[in-house]
Amino acid sequence: MHIVVACRSAGSEEASIARIALGQARELARSCDVTVISEQAPPARYALPFVRVRSRSWSFLRRFAHVPIELSFARAVRRKVRALRPDFVVCHSHVVGAYLAGVAPYAVVVNGDIFERPRGTYDARLTALYERMTPRAYRGAALVVIVSPAMRPFAVSGGAREEAIELIPNGIDPDELGPLPAERPAEPRVLYVGRLAPEKGVEDLIEAIRITRLPLTIVGSGPLEHELRTRAAGLPIAFVGPRRRAELGALYASHSVTCVPSISDPLPTVVLESLLCGTPVVGTRAGGIPWMVEDGVNGFIVEPHDPHALAAALAKHDALARMAPHTRASVLPRFAWETVGKQLTDAIARRV
Numbered sequence: 001m002h003i004v005v006a007c008r009s010a011g012s013e014e015a016s017i018a019r020i021a022l023g024q025a026r027e028l029a030r031s032c033d034v035t036v037i038s039e040q041a042p043p044a045r046y047a048l049p050f051v052r053v054r055s056r057s058w059s060f061l062r063r064f065a066h067v068p069i070e071l072s073f074a075r076a077v078r079r080k081v082r083a084l085r086p087d088f089v090v091c092h093s094h095v096v097g098a099y100l101a102g103v104a105p106y107a108v109v110v111n112g113d114i115f116e117r118p119r120g121t122y123d124a125r126l127t128a129l130y131e132r133m134t135p136r137a138y139r140g141a142a143l144v145v146i147v148s149p150a151m152r153p154f155a156v157s158g159g160a161r162e163e164a165i166e167l168i169p170n171g172i173d174p175d176e177l178g179p180l181p182a183e184r185p186a187e188p189r190v191l192y193v194g195r196l197a198p199e200k201g202v203e204d205l206i207e208a209i210r211i212t213r214l215p216l217t218i219v220g221s222g223p224l225e226h227e228l229r230t231r232a233a234g235l236p237i238a239f240v241g242p243r244r245r246a247e248l249g250a251l252y253a254s255h256s257v258t259c260v261p262s263i264s265d266p267l268p269t270v271v272l273e274s275l276l277c278g279t280p281v282v283g284t285r286a287g288g289i290p291w292m293v294e295d296g297v298n299g300f301i302v303e304p305h306d307p308h309a310l311a312a313a314l315a316k317h318d319a320l321a322r323m324a325p326h327t328r329a330s331v332l333p334r335f336a337w338e339t340v341g342k343q344l345t346d347a348i349a350r351r352v
Helices: 016-028 059-064 066-084 094-100 124-140 149-158 202-212 225-231 245-253 269-276 307-314 317-326 337-349
Strands: 002-006 033-038 050-052 088-091 106-110 143-146 165-167 190-193 216-219 237-241 257-260 281-284 299-302
Touching: 002 016, 002 066, 016 033, 016 088, 016 106, 016 337, 033 066, 066 094, 066 124, 088 094, 088 337, 094 106, 094 124, 106 124, 106 149, 124 149, 143 149, 143 337, 149 165, 190 202, 190 245, 190 269, 202 216, 202 225, 202 307, 216 245, 225 237, 245 269, 257 269, 257 307, 269 281, 281 307, 299 307, 299 317
Parallel strands: 002 033, 002 088, 033 050, 088 106, 106 143, 143 165, 190 216, 190 257, 216 237, 257 281, 281 299
Antiparallel strands: none
16 A cells, blocks of 8 residues: 655654654554655655655745645645555645545544634634635545544534544654653742744743742743743743754653643643653643543643633642653553554555
8 A cells, every 4th residue: 555645844853743744654654655745855764755846935925925835735745646646645734635635535634723723823814725625625535633532523513524534643752852861850840842822821821820939941932922921021930942852851851740721732742742751731621631631640630711720730749749650651552653653554544
Protein backbone atom coordinates (compact mmCIF):
# COMPACT_ATOMS: atom_id res chain seq x y z
CA MET A 1 0.00 0.00 0.00
CA HIS A 2 1.36 3.41 -1.00
CA ILE A 3 0.39 6.29 1.29
CA VAL A 4 1.13 9.98 0.81
CA VAL A 5 1.36 12.29 3.84
CA ALA A 6 0.80 15.91 2.81
CA CYS A 7 1.98 18.66 5.17
CA ARG A 8 3.26 22.05 4.01
CA SER A 9 5.70 22.55 6.91
CA ALA A 10 7.13 19.01 7.18
CA GLY A 11 10.69 20.31 7.14
CA SER A 12 10.45 21.80 10.64
CA GLU A 13 10.01 19.59 13.70
CA GLU A 14 9.56 22.71 15.83
CA ALA A 15 6.17 23.25 14.15
CA SER A 16 3.57 21.14 15.96
CA ILE A 17 1.59 20.06 12.88
CA ALA A 18 4.81 19.08 11.09
CA ARG A 19 5.92 17.01 14.07
CA ILE A 20 2.60 15.17 14.10
CA ALA A 21 2.68 14.54 10.34
CA LEU A 22 6.25 13.24 10.50
CA GLY A 23 5.41 10.94 13.41
CA GLN A 24 2.47 9.52 11.50
CA ALA A 25 4.56 9.07 8.34
CA ARG A 26 7.30 7.27 10.26
CA GLU A 27 4.80 4.86 11.85
CA LEU A 28 2.93 4.23 8.60
CA ALA A 29 6.28 3.44 6.94
CA ARG A 30 6.69 0.42 9.22
CA SER A 31 4.22 -1.51 7.06
CA CYS A 32 3.50 0.69 4.00
CA ASP A 33 5.31 2.62 1.29
CA VAL A 34 5.14 6.26 2.36
CA THR A 35 5.90 9.48 0.50
CA VAL A 36 5.88 12.89 2.18
CA ILE A 37 4.73 15.86 0.10
CA SER A 38 5.87 19.20 1.47
CA GLU A 39 7.59 22.47 0.61
CA GLN A 40 10.62 21.35 2.63
CA ALA A 41 12.42 18.03 3.03
CA PRO A 42 11.78 16.19 6.31
CA PRO A 43 14.72 15.96 8.74
CA ALA A 44 17.18 13.30 7.60
CA ARG A 45 16.67 11.16 10.70
CA TYR A 46 13.19 10.20 9.49
CA ALA A 47 14.59 8.67 6.28
CA LEU A 48 11.29 9.23 4.45
CA PRO A 49 10.87 9.44 0.67
CA PHE A 50 9.99 13.02 -0.19
CA VAL A 51 8.45 14.97 -3.05
CA ARG A 52 8.87 18.73 -2.97
CA VAL A 53 6.12 21.02 -4.13
CA ARG A 54 7.07 24.53 -5.10
CA SER A 55 3.99 26.60 -4.51
CA ARG A 56 4.12 30.28 -5.35
CA SER A 57 5.57 32.69 -2.79
CA TRP A 58 3.07 35.26 -1.55
CA SER A 59 5.30 36.91 1.05
CA PHE A 60 4.80 40.32 -0.56
CA LEU A 61 1.21 40.21 0.73
CA ARG A 62 2.52 39.98 4.33
CA ARG A 63 -0.35 39.34 6.76
CA PHE A 64 -2.79 38.85 3.86
CA ALA A 65 -0.77 35.92 2.46
CA HIS A 66 -2.50 33.10 4.41
CA VAL A 67 -5.27 32.38 1.91
CA PRO A 68 -3.21 32.33 -1.29
CA ILE A 69 -0.53 30.23 0.43
CA GLU A 70 -3.12 27.62 1.49
CA LEU A 71 -4.69 27.50 -1.98
CA SER A 72 -1.35 27.38 -3.78
CA PHE A 73 -0.12 24.45 -1.69
CA ALA A 74 -3.40 22.53 -2.07
CA ARG A 75 -3.29 22.85 -5.85
CA ALA A 76 0.34 21.75 -5.93
CA VAL A 77 -0.45 18.68 -3.80
CA ARG A 78 -3.32 17.74 -6.10
CA ARG A 79 -0.98 17.81 -9.12
CA LYS A 80 1.57 15.59 -7.35
CA VAL A 81 -1.07 13.13 -6.15
CA ARG A 82 -2.41 12.77 -9.68
CA ALA A 83 1.12 11.95 -10.85
CA LEU A 84 1.95 9.55 -7.98
CA ARG A 85 -1.43 7.79 -7.91
CA PRO A 86 -1.14 6.58 -4.28
CA ASP A 87 -3.62 4.27 -2.60
CA PHE A 88 -4.34 6.82 0.14
CA VAL A 89 -3.43 10.37 1.22
CA VAL A 90 -3.22 11.71 4.79
CA CYS A 91 -3.91 15.48 4.81
CA HIS A 92 -3.07 17.92 7.57
CA SER A 93 -5.21 20.66 6.06
CA HIS A 94 -8.91 20.83 5.29
CA VAL A 95 -8.07 22.87 2.21
CA VAL A 96 -5.80 20.14 0.84
CA GLY A 97 -8.52 17.59 1.55
CA ALA A 98 -11.08 19.65 -0.34
CA TYR A 99 -8.80 19.75 -3.38
CA LEU A 100 -8.31 15.96 -3.29
CA ALA A 101 -12.03 15.13 -3.40
CA GLY A 102 -12.49 12.82 -6.36
CA VAL A 103 -8.73 12.55 -6.99
CA ALA A 104 -7.69 9.94 -4.38
CA PRO A 105 -9.04 8.41 -1.14
CA TYR A 106 -7.88 10.60 1.73
CA ALA A 107 -7.96 11.25 5.46
CA VAL A 108 -8.33 14.64 7.10
CA VAL A 109 -6.52 14.87 10.44
CA VAL A 110 -8.55 17.24 12.63
CA ASN A 111 -5.93 18.89 14.83
CA GLY A 112 -8.30 21.80 15.37
CA ASP A 113 -11.48 23.45 14.17
CA ILE A 114 -11.24 27.05 13.09
CA PHE A 115 -14.88 27.70 14.07
CA GLU A 116 -14.38 26.53 17.65
CA ARG A 117 -11.77 29.20 18.39
CA PRO A 118 -12.57 32.56 20.02
CA ARG A 119 -13.54 35.38 17.68
CA GLY A 120 -10.49 37.17 16.34
CA THR A 121 -8.17 34.16 16.55
CA TYR A 122 -7.92 33.96 12.77
CA ASP A 123 -7.93 36.48 9.95
CA ALA A 124 -11.43 36.94 8.49
CA ARG A 125 -10.22 35.95 5.01
CA LEU A 126 -8.81 32.67 6.28
CA THR A 127 -12.04 31.96 8.16
CA ALA A 128 -14.02 32.57 4.97
CA LEU A 129 -11.78 30.13 3.09
CA TYR A 130 -12.38 27.41 5.68
CA GLU A 131 -16.13 28.06 5.70
CA ARG A 132 -16.07 27.11 2.03
CA MET A 133 -13.52 24.29 2.09
CA THR A 134 -14.22 22.44 5.37
CA PRO A 135 -17.60 20.91 4.40
CA ARG A 136 -16.18 19.78 1.07
CA ALA A 137 -13.16 18.19 2.76
CA TYR A 138 -15.31 16.35 5.31
CA ARG A 139 -17.89 15.10 2.81
CA GLY A 140 -15.25 13.59 0.53
CA ALA A 141 -13.02 12.07 3.23
CA ALA A 142 -12.78 8.31 3.51
CA LEU A 143 -11.35 8.83 7.01
CA VAL A 144 -11.69 11.74 9.44
CA VAL A 145 -9.14 11.45 12.25
CA ILE A 146 -10.24 13.30 15.38
CA VAL A 147 -7.45 13.68 17.95
CA SER A 148 -9.77 13.91 20.96
CA PRO A 149 -13.47 13.20 21.66
CA ALA A 150 -14.12 16.96 21.78
CA MET A 151 -13.58 17.16 18.02
CA ARG A 152 -16.37 14.75 17.07
CA PRO A 153 -19.30 17.23 17.16
CA PHE A 154 -17.34 19.73 15.08
CA ALA A 155 -16.52 17.10 12.46
CA VAL A 156 -20.16 15.97 12.32
CA SER A 157 -21.51 19.52 12.08
CA GLY A 158 -18.96 20.19 9.36
CA GLY A 159 -20.35 17.36 7.23
CA ALA A 160 -18.26 14.31 8.16
CA ARG A 161 -20.00 10.95 7.96
CA GLU A 162 -20.18 9.10 11.28
CA GLU A 163 -18.68 5.96 9.76
CA ALA A 164 -15.67 7.94 8.52
CA ILE A 165 -14.76 9.34 11.96
CA GLU A 166 -12.14 7.58 14.10
CA LEU A 167 -10.57 8.74 17.36
CA ILE A 168 -6.77 8.51 16.99
CA PRO A 169 -4.74 10.89 19.17
CA ASN A 170 -1.39 12.38 18.32
CA GLY A 171 1.65 10.54 19.63
CA ILE A 172 4.50 11.63 21.88
CA ASP A 173 8.19 10.72 21.69
CA PRO A 174 10.02 11.02 25.05
CA ASP A 175 13.42 11.35 23.38
CA GLU A 176 12.44 14.64 21.72
CA LEU A 177 12.25 16.49 25.05
CA GLY A 178 15.87 16.13 26.10
CA PRO A 179 17.35 15.04 29.43
CA LEU A 180 15.50 15.50 32.72
CA PRO A 181 17.08 16.86 35.92
CA ALA A 182 17.70 14.33 38.69
CA GLU A 183 15.68 16.17 41.35
CA ARG A 184 12.16 17.58 41.46
CA PRO A 185 11.62 21.18 42.66
CA ALA A 186 11.10 21.49 46.41
CA GLU A 187 9.09 24.71 46.18
CA PRO A 188 5.96 25.44 44.10
CA ARG A 189 6.82 26.70 40.61
CA VAL A 190 4.27 27.08 37.82
CA LEU A 191 5.04 26.63 34.11
CA TYR A 192 3.13 27.69 31.00
CA VAL A 193 4.25 26.49 27.54
CA GLY A 194 2.45 27.58 24.38
CA ARG A 195 1.36 30.39 22.12
CA LEU A 196 0.38 33.69 23.63
CA ALA A 197 -2.89 33.86 21.75
CA PRO A 198 -6.62 34.43 22.52
CA GLU A 199 -7.58 30.74 22.67
CA LYS A 200 -4.93 29.90 25.30
CA GLY A 201 -6.44 31.81 28.26
CA VAL A 202 -3.08 33.08 29.54
CA GLU A 203 -4.70 36.24 30.93
CA ASP A 204 -6.66 34.02 33.35
CA LEU A 205 -3.44 32.38 34.49
CA ILE A 206 -1.87 35.79 35.13
CA GLU A 207 -4.85 36.72 37.30
CA ALA A 208 -4.45 33.42 39.19
CA ILE A 209 -0.82 34.32 39.86
CA ARG A 210 -1.97 37.72 41.11
CA ILE A 211 -4.00 35.79 43.72
CA THR A 212 -1.42 33.13 44.67
CA ARG A 213 1.84 35.02 44.05
CA LEU A 214 3.40 31.73 42.95
CA PRO A 215 6.40 32.09 40.61
CA LEU A 216 5.41 31.51 36.96
CA THR A 217 7.58 30.85 33.91
CA ILE A 218 5.97 31.59 30.53
CA VAL A 219 7.56 29.82 27.54
CA GLY A 220 6.41 30.94 24.11
CA SER A 221 5.44 33.98 22.07
CA GLY A 222 2.47 35.21 20.11
CA PRO A 223 0.20 38.12 19.23
CA LEU A 224 -0.82 38.86 22.85
CA GLU A 225 2.71 38.99 24.25
CA HIS A 226 2.86 42.78 24.73
CA GLU A 227 -0.58 42.89 26.37
CA LEU A 228 0.26 39.97 28.69
CA ARG A 229 3.59 41.48 29.72
CA THR A 230 1.72 44.63 30.68
CA ARG A 231 -0.80 42.63 32.74
CA ALA A 232 2.04 40.77 34.48
CA ALA A 233 3.93 43.88 35.60
CA GLY A 234 4.91 43.59 39.26
CA LEU A 235 4.09 39.88 39.51
CA PRO A 236 6.58 36.99 39.92
CA ILE A 237 6.28 36.10 36.22
CA ALA A 238 9.21 35.49 33.86
CA PHE A 239 8.67 35.57 30.08
CA VAL A 240 11.50 33.51 28.59
CA GLY A 241 10.38 33.29 24.94
CA PRO A 242 10.23 30.15 22.77
CA ARG A 243 12.46 27.16 23.52
CA ARG A 244 13.62 24.24 21.39
CA ARG A 245 11.90 20.92 22.09
CA ALA A 246 15.16 19.40 23.29
CA GLU A 247 15.12 21.94 26.16
CA LEU A 248 11.54 21.33 27.24
CA GLY A 249 12.10 18.22 29.35
CA ALA A 250 14.35 20.10 31.74
CA LEU A 251 11.84 22.95 31.93
CA TYR A 252 8.88 20.71 32.75
CA ALA A 253 10.79 18.71 35.33
CA SER A 254 12.12 21.83 37.08
CA HIS A 255 8.58 23.07 37.80
CA SER A 256 6.04 21.59 40.21
CA VAL A 257 3.01 22.07 37.96
CA THR A 258 2.19 22.99 34.37
CA CYS A 259 -0.90 25.14 33.80
CA VAL A 260 -2.96 24.82 30.61
CA PRO A 261 -5.70 27.49 31.02
CA SER A 262 -7.07 27.17 27.48
CA ILE A 263 -10.46 28.26 26.21
CA SER A 264 -10.10 26.02 23.15
CA ASP A 265 -7.52 23.22 22.70
CA PRO A 266 -8.30 19.96 20.85
CA LEU A 267 -5.29 17.97 22.12
CA PRO A 268 -2.60 20.23 23.61
CA THR A 269 0.75 18.47 23.29
CA VAL A 270 1.97 20.41 26.31
CA VAL A 271 -0.23 18.21 28.53
CA LEU A 272 1.36 15.02 27.22
CA GLU A 273 4.85 16.49 27.44
CA SER A 274 4.40 17.66 31.02
CA LEU A 275 2.92 14.38 32.25
CA LEU A 276 5.65 12.44 30.48
CA CYS A 277 8.25 14.48 32.38
CA GLY A 278 6.63 13.82 35.77
CA THR A 279 4.93 17.20 36.14
CA PRO A 280 1.19 17.25 36.99
CA VAL A 281 -1.13 19.53 35.03
CA VAL A 282 -3.78 22.01 36.10
CA GLY A 283 -5.98 22.50 33.05
CA THR A 284 -9.41 23.69 32.03
CA ARG A 285 -12.47 21.73 30.97
CA ALA A 286 -11.84 22.65 27.34
CA GLY A 287 -11.27 20.56 24.23
CA GLY A 288 -9.22 17.42 24.84
CA ILE A 289 -7.72 18.50 28.17
CA PRO A 290 -10.18 16.56 30.41
CA TRP A 291 -9.56 13.49 28.25
CA MET A 292 -5.86 13.54 29.23
CA VAL A 293 -5.96 15.02 32.73
CA GLU A 294 -7.84 12.89 35.27
CA ASP A 295 -8.95 15.21 38.04
CA GLY A 296 -7.20 14.36 41.29
CA VAL A 297 -5.03 11.66 39.67
CA ASN A 298 -2.47 13.35 37.38
CA GLY A 299 -3.65 16.92 37.86
CA PHE A 300 -6.72 19.06 38.40
CA ILE A 301 -9.47 20.27 36.05
CA VAL A 302 -11.23 23.63 36.48
CA GLU A 303 -13.71 25.56 34.37
CA PRO A 304 -12.37 27.98 31.73
CA HIS A 305 -12.30 31.72 32.49
CA ASP A 306 -12.10 31.14 36.26
CA PRO A 307 -8.86 32.60 37.70
CA HIS A 308 -9.97 31.90 41.28
CA ALA A 309 -10.47 28.18 40.54
CA LEU A 310 -7.10 28.12 38.76
CA ALA A 311 -5.47 29.76 41.76
CA ALA A 312 -7.02 27.26 44.18
CA ALA A 313 -5.84 24.28 42.10
CA LEU A 314 -2.32 25.65 41.61
CA ALA A 315 -2.02 26.18 45.37
CA LYS A 316 -2.55 22.45 46.12
CA HIS A 317 1.20 21.88 46.21
CA ASP A 318 1.21 18.79 48.46
CA ALA A 319 -1.44 17.00 46.38
CA LEU A 320 0.37 17.83 43.13
CA ALA A 321 3.67 16.59 44.55
CA ARG A 322 2.06 13.24 45.42
CA MET A 323 0.84 12.90 41.82
CA ALA A 324 4.24 13.54 40.21
CA PRO A 325 5.63 9.97 40.37
CA HIS A 326 2.56 8.58 38.59
CA THR A 327 2.00 11.01 35.71
CA ARG A 328 4.20 9.21 33.17
CA ALA A 329 2.09 6.05 33.39
CA SER A 330 -0.98 8.09 32.36
CA VAL A 331 0.71 8.88 29.01
CA LEU A 332 2.48 5.65 28.05
CA PRO A 333 1.69 3.45 26.25
CA ARG A 334 -1.66 5.15 25.49
CA PHE A 335 -0.11 8.04 23.54
CA ALA A 336 3.11 6.37 22.41
CA TRP A 337 3.73 6.75 18.68
CA GLU A 338 3.88 2.99 18.25
CA THR A 339 0.37 2.68 19.71
CA VAL A 340 -1.32 5.48 17.77
CA GLY A 341 0.61 4.66 14.59
CA LYS A 342 -0.88 1.17 14.54
CA GLN A 343 -4.34 2.64 15.08
CA LEU A 344 -3.87 4.93 12.06
CA THR A 345 -2.44 2.16 9.87
CA ASP A 346 -5.37 -0.13 10.69
CA ALA A 347 -7.92 2.63 10.08
CA ILE A 348 -6.49 3.33 6.62
CA ALA A 349 -6.27 -0.38 5.76
CA ARG A 350 -9.99 -0.76 6.44
CA ARG A 351 -10.71 1.89 3.80
CA VAL A 352 -8.40 0.85 0.98
